[in-house]
Amino acid sequence: MPSHRTVGQSLFSDQATNVLYRGDCLSILDKIEAESVDFIYIDPPFFSNRFYEIIWEDEAERFAYADRWRGGIEHYTDWLMERISRLFDALKPTGAIVVHLDWHAVHYVKAAMDKLAKGKFRNEIVWHYTNKLGTGGKVLDRQHDTLLWYTKSNDYTFNPLYEPVKVAKPQPVTQKVAGKRIWLRTEAGVRMYKKSKEKRIGDVWDLPIINPMSNERSGFPTQKPRVLMDRVLRFFTKPGDLVLDAFCGCGTTLYVAHRLGLRWIGIDISQTAVDYVKNMLAPIAGRINVVGLATSIKDLESMSWQEFQIWAVSSVFGRHSPKKIADMGIDGFTFLENNPIQVKQSRGVGRPVVDAFLGVLQREKAKRGMIIGLSFTRGAYEEVARAKREDEVDIDLVAAQQILDNKIPFSQMQ
Secondary structure, X not given: OOOOOOOOOXXXXXXXXXXXXXXXXXXXXXXXXXXXXXXXEEOOOOOOOOOOOEXXXXXOEOOOOOOOOOOHHHHHHHHHHHHHHHHHHHXXXXXXXXXXXOXXXXXXXXXXXXXXXXXXXXXXXXXXXXXXXXXXXXXXXXXXXXXXXXXXXXXXXXXXXXXXXXXXXOOOOOEEEOOOEEEEEEOOEEEEEEOOOEEEOOOEEEEOOOOOOOOOOOOOOOOOOXXXXXXXXXXXXXXXXXXXXXXXXXXXXXXXXXXXXXXXXXXXXXXXXXXXXXXXXXXXXXXXXXXXXXXXXXXXXXXXXXXXXXXXXXXXXXXXXOOOOOOOOOOEEOOOOOOEEEEEOOOOEOHHHHHHHHHHHXXXXXXXXXXXXXXXXXXXHHHHHHHXXXXXXXXXXXXXXXXXXXXXXXXXXX
8 A cells, every 4th residue: 555654754753752743634644644543433423413502610612613614525534545545554554443433334444445455354343331311312312333444464462352241139059960061040040151251342332421520520521541552452452552633632642642651642633622631631640741832922823713702812811602693792701700702713804893892892891801812003002001091991902822822811811
């Protein structure tokens, strides 16, 4: 299979593991040397034709994860397979990849992956959510996801795992048969069982979703439980392996990999996600190398307006407006006093924007608010001074460079 990589030093050298990359995995993968990764797990956006509400630590974080594909299933499959093809190139000859999907697109993606990895399909693993509510309606309740496991060659890591055999509570043993089997008297009557108390785990995994009250929960709506990732990594990796998650989201794969003593690489397009994962992993991994977070105005200008809005509100520890549309000039609220925040991804934000925001504050009966922009005109500052003097309204103008330089007084964030 031809490689899409430029031959040279791999980003995944020993010095570059345990690192987070912010960006589209396609652009990051283009820089990676072929055959340098032991195991890849991806949980990409599902083809569900809806917007997810991304919730990190408060109400709703909009648009960080727009799971909508206007081009239809063919567009989605092409989009995903372009990335899977690059990921497949990055695998070592002994490597493997697991792709996590739901019912919307798994059959389309499997057909495409069968062509990519001819004869290297291993298992279709069913993750059955043992405590998830049903979907209702005139269909059977959908209570499982599918994990597609492929390898690069016929030489790959596989560690059989076992789980306890579930039997009814037994009474004392009443009879032994040839030392191989035993009769157990149970509440359901007398049954014969194998002497072994464990069985090999198959391709249907009954594992619970994350308890809503668990400390493990991040608020990320598609977060997968650590017990699931622990099983995946124990099955398909060995000590010292390098694990790559190209849609790392809230970082569950990386967290479990680190706990198991594996090396890891995480990639996500969302600045907010990468920042969250960095902070989540810090207590167990220490200092983490992060590549691609915004460090300049140019970086911020290259973001989509949705991602810039998320960056801006999160940077002042605010919470995001729960409304998807028609926010009426309010993009978020300060975290302590709940003052309105408006975000403008433009240079030279001027007096008209301030005047319009004054109207928003008046409608909300608020005496204080914040506007975050790339930069502001002299007229904007003059209008803020006038509003404070004549209308007794405080508006904080926060330039993006202040955030990048960590020069925002705490009092402004309240």
